[in-house]
Amino acid sequence: MIRLFLRSYVLRPAFILSACVAFAGAQADLRAGAPLAAGGITTDHIIVQFAPGAAGRPAPPNAFGRSVRYSAGELSLPNTVRGLCDRWRVTGIHRAYPFAFARPDLAAQFGLDRTYVVEVPPGTDALTMAREFREFDADVDAASVDVVGGIAAVPNDSDFGRQWNMHNVGQQVCNLQTNPVQCFFGTVDADIDAPEAWSLHTGDPGTVTIAIIDSGVSPHTEFGSRLIAGYNTNDPENPSLTTDGVGHGTHVAGIATASGNNGAGVAGVTWGANIMPVRVTNSFGQGTALQGANGLIWAVDHGADVCNMSLQYYPVNQAAADLVFFENAVNYAYASGAVLVAAAGNNLGNQVAYPARLEKCLAITATTAFDAYWNASNFGDEVDLAAPGEAIWSTWTSDGYQMLSGTSMASPHVTGLAALLLSYQPQLTNDGVRAILETSAEDRGAVGWDSRFGFGRINAFDALTLATLPVTAIVFSDPPHGAIDARQPSRVDGSQPAGWDAIELTMYGDVSTLAAGDFSLVADPLAALPSITTVAAAGQTVTVQLDGPIPVGSWTTLTHILSGTSVRLGYLPGDVNASHLVSASDISALIDSLNRVVGRTRPIYATDANRSGAANAQDITQLINLLNGAGVYPIFNGRSLPP
Numbered sequence: 001m002i003r004l005f006l007r008s009y010v011l012r013p014a015f016i017l018s019a020c021v022a023f024a025g026a027q028a029d030l031r032a033g034a035p036l037a038a039g040g041i042t043t044d045h046i047i048v049q050f051a052p053g054a055a056g057r058p059a060p061p062n063a064f065g066r067s068v069r070y071s072a073g074e075l076s077l078p079n080t081v082r083g084l085c086d087r088w089r090v091t092g093i094h095r096a097y098p099f100a101f102a103r104p105d106l107a108a109q110f111g112l113d114r115t116y117v118v119e120v121p122p123g124t125d126a127l128t129m130a131r132e133f134r135e136f137d138a139d140v141d142a143a144s145v146d147v148v149g150g151i152a153a154v155p156n157d158s159d160f161g162r163q164w165n166m167h168n169v170g171q172q173v174c175n176l177q178t179n180p181v182q183c184f185f186g187t188v189d190a191d192i193d194a195p196e197a198w199s200l201h202t203g204d205p206g207t208v209t210i211a212i213i214d215s216g217v218s219p220h221t222e223f224g225s226r227l228i229a230g231y232n233t234n235d236p237e238n239p240s241l242t243t244d245g246v247g248h249g250t251h252v253a254g255i256a257t258a259s260g261n262n263g264a265g266v267a268g269v270t271w272g273a274n275i276m277p278v279r280v281t282n283s284f285g286q287g288t289a290l291q292g293a294n295g296l297i298w299a300v301d302h303g304a305d306v307c308n309m310s311l312q313y314y315p316v317n318q319a320a321a322d323l324v325f326f327e328n329a330v331n332y333a334y335a336s337g338a339v340l341v342a343a344a345g346n347n348l349g350n351q352v353a354y355p356a357r358l359e360k361c362l363a364i365t366a367t368t369a370f371d372a373y374w375n376a377s378n379f380g381d382e383v384d385l386a387a388p389g390e391a392i393w394s395t396w397t398s399d400g401y402q403m404l405s406g407t408s409m410a411s412p413h414v415t416g417l418a419a420l421l422l423s424y425q426p427q428l429t430n431d432g433v434r435a436i437l438e439t440s441a442e443d444r445g446a447v448g449w450d451s452r453f454g455f456g457r458i459n460a461f462d463a464l465t466l467a468t469l470p471v472t473a474i475v476f477s478d479p480p481h482g483a484i485d486a487r488q489p490s491r492v493d494g495s496q497p498a499g500w501d502a503i504e505l506t507m508y509g510d511v512s513t514l515a516a517g518d519f520s521l522v523a524d525p526l527a528a529l530p531s532i533t534t535v536a537a538a539g540q541t542v543t544v545q546l547d548g549p550i551p552v553g554s555w556t557t558l559t560h561i562l563s564g565t566s567v568r569l570g571y572l573p574g575d576v577n578a579s580h581l582v583s584a585s586d587i588s589a590l591i592d593s594l595n596r597v598v599g600r601t602r603p604i605y606a607t608d609a610n611r612s613g614a615a616n617a618q619d620i621t622q623l624i625n626l627l628n629g630a631g632v633y634p635i636f637n638g639r640s641l642p643p
Helices: 079-087 104-109 126-134 194-198 248-257 289-301 324-335 407-424 430-440 460-466 584-594 617-627
Strands: 041-050 092-095 115-119 140-151 172-175 182-185 209-214 274-279 286-288 306-309 339-343 362-367 385-388 392-396 400-404 473-478 502-508 519-524 532-538 541-546 555-560 565-569
Touching (some): 041 324, 194 460, 209 289, 248 274, 248 400, 248 407, 286 289, 306 407, 324 339, 339 407, 473 555, 519 532, 584 617
Parallel strands (some): 209 274, 339 362
Antiparallel strands (some): 172 182, 473 502
């Protein structure tokens, strides 16, 4: 029998992200080609999401940059907002995303169809203006400045380098970006096992489309006819200009999907994917978050299956949710079925960049030829996976090749592998791809999930092997395998106070005929167990309904009998972030959950620390008392479950 033990998920609290770089002053000139200061803000517009029904008769879709004047009658605004527009000398209002949405239902769900760009004279105090708009919360759901960001690496001159990232046999690697050039011998097998994966599948031509949301992609021998039409959100006057203005996007595309086995150059992770170039930066590699978000929406609406965003944006004011439009765009793209992969960002330490830090994006850090953490990677609670990122040789403009380092280079390894999986198993959903990538990753750093490697460094061969299980099998669960506190309420409103009585599984194969008799429940140590009442399937999601919560004080294992795959759940009150220990970080996680901190966080499984039936401020007091020795944890006395 095949037995798959799912990687244990360690849940991480979200932390408030403050401004990551100093305010860079007014950015009045936003024309394509104008230098922008990353970390700054635009001063000629803000982004406003109106409350449902607050803005009547929305303007029809129009071309990027074509303003619809609110005073012309095309957009009916509440008097309060109209007065603000007059006071701030608003020159025009146009929809943030100017085209018809491919999924208008999802656009409405995430508020994208009522989000507008409010234009003002350059040099306006946009921060204050956005704050004043937010004060009219009956009519305005969100208002923010538009931050300036861009690509997550800077190209340098280089020479030939070898693809240790795909197949590391301990060969010499010379990092041509250092001065003087540094040469070293890598560690055998510190790679993604690409040749082993290619023995199973190399990627069928044209079956999957990868959107490179970046600085553009230039034609290259390695791409051929697979480079399809894209779009430019950075330059409204030249929407079809998608050639690379920097070189960065071309390098990224080559890592993901350069042609393999063609006798020259390099091989990408997958060899057959279509490449959709979506240019969201200028010739300096910089652009606004609005341009990046619009590029993502456009890509998904035009058929992108996997979206790579080797980009980094940092909010000026996290409390104001400066990147709410980007978050809504990410939610829209994921709900549309796309796999979203993003670079964690470089050189800012414990601050994962947007969009990587958003929940629906896979956040990727970089590793070295020694399988070590590349120390210029950003890290944090939002990190999902790691991939090679130092001294990576790939495609360049003018049909050339170049060596670059950065999380920008790590991200397309994951993008290419996601596309390879979709070509290999077309029935996979984005949830299924994510589960495979995280479950098959090789653990690095601290045991289990950690803030630098996430669930580990990707392994292409293991991922494809996992995707070819010959029978229906469990590959993911919610609560996740290994979670302590699965009995606790899942929501901060105190719902499910009695504990978990349903387990949601992601499974492969034909799940339509699954029944209660296909599963078994076992408790260790022995305890009274609930019974399985129903098994319901929707797509690849299977919900196992119990007639009561899983027991306190035991490991409870749910097994799919035919495949032998299992999910194991435990209980430890007070372990809010499911780290398998009770510590001060649980207090931080509980405070964040009760404050509904904006940002990316996995579910919290133990918010009701004092067992009152609701999550509230008293739970924080209970945790503090327990950590100070003023109370006693039941069963396990504040430690982990039995081994």
